[in-house]
Amino acid sequence: TQLLEQSPQFLSIQEGENLTVYCNSSSVFSSLQWYRQEPGEGPVLLVTVVTGGEVKKLKRLTFQFGDARKDSSLHITAAQPGDTGLYLCAGDSGGSNYKLTFGKGTLLTVNP
Amino acid sequence: DVKVTQSSRYLVKRTGEKVFLECVQDMDHENMFWYRQDPGLGLRLIYFSYDVKMKEKGDIPEGYSVSREKKERFSLILESASTNQTSMYLCATRENYGYTFGSGTRLTVV
Numbered sequence: 186t187q188l189l190e191q192s193p194q195f196l197s198i199q200e201g202e203n204l205t206v207y208c209n210s211s212s213v214f215s216s217l218q219w220y221r222q223e224p225g226e227g228p229v230l231l232v233t234v235v236t237g238g239e240v241k242k243l244k245r246l247t248f249q250f251g252d253a254r255k256d257s258s259l260h261i262t263a264a265q266p267g268d269t270g271l272y273l274c275a276g277d278s279g280g281s282n283y284k285l286t287f288g289k290g291t292l293l294t295v296n297p
Numbered sequence: 298d299v300k301v302t303q304s305s306r307y308l309v310k311r312t313g314e315k316v317f318l319e320c321v322q323d324m325d326h327e328n329m330f331w332y333r334q335d336p337g338l339g340l341r342l343i344y345f346s347y348d349v350k351m352k353e354k355g356d357i358p359e360g361y362s363v364s365r366e367k368k369e370r371f372s373l374i375l376e377s378a379s380t381n382q383t384s385m386y387l388c389a390t391r392e393n394y395g396y397t398f399g400s401g402t403r404l405t406v407v
Binding site: 226228229287289290 | 328330332342355387391392394395397399401
């Protein structure tokens with residue numbers, strides 16, 4: 186069974202601070218996705234990274250896929266209260282059924 | 298925009314009841330999934346379907362069954378609800394770019 190370990194599990198910061206969330210595995214993934222989930226809603230896809238070493242930027246969010254395609258990180262610059270939510274990483278091991286392995290998530294709270 | 302609709306946002310059912318959770322997608326996707334989400338345990342895959350009438354067990358299928366009679370609809374069935382099935386249930390579809398989730402059904406079994 187493939188596992189994805191996310192850290193930290195909880196993060197509470199002040200508005201304007203920077204933060205990094207990590208997603209690690211001993212398995213290789215063909216791609217890795219990041220989702221954000223707000224309370225009472227389903228997760229929403231933020232980004233998919235496919236190539237080892239790839240870096241993608243989405244406004245203040247920077248996503249990186251490790252060279253060996255076993256790990257990923259999400260960096261948020263100058264966090265805002267609107268960034269509050271549960272951040273989930275999910276790995277795709279390939280195959281035609283599109284099944285993903287999810288990490289347990291990082292619950293981020295950005296205080297005004 | 299892609300849309301996945303779950304029929305109920307909140308449900309309260311009694312122990313032993315048969316419970317149906319419905320999910321409808323408007324994207325003509327072949328792959329559909331049912332997850333449950335619990336604090337500290339993350340998202341766990343219950344069942345998935347890769348075509349009409351085709352289904353496969355996920356990681357925690359015990360106590361659940363599914364039905365996919367039409368491509369757009371994937372139903373999760375709790376044969377005899379128990380209190381340990383109190384959870385947030387999420388339906389999703391996927392094509393190449395990633396999952397699209399519904400808003401979830403928060404089920405409480407009393």
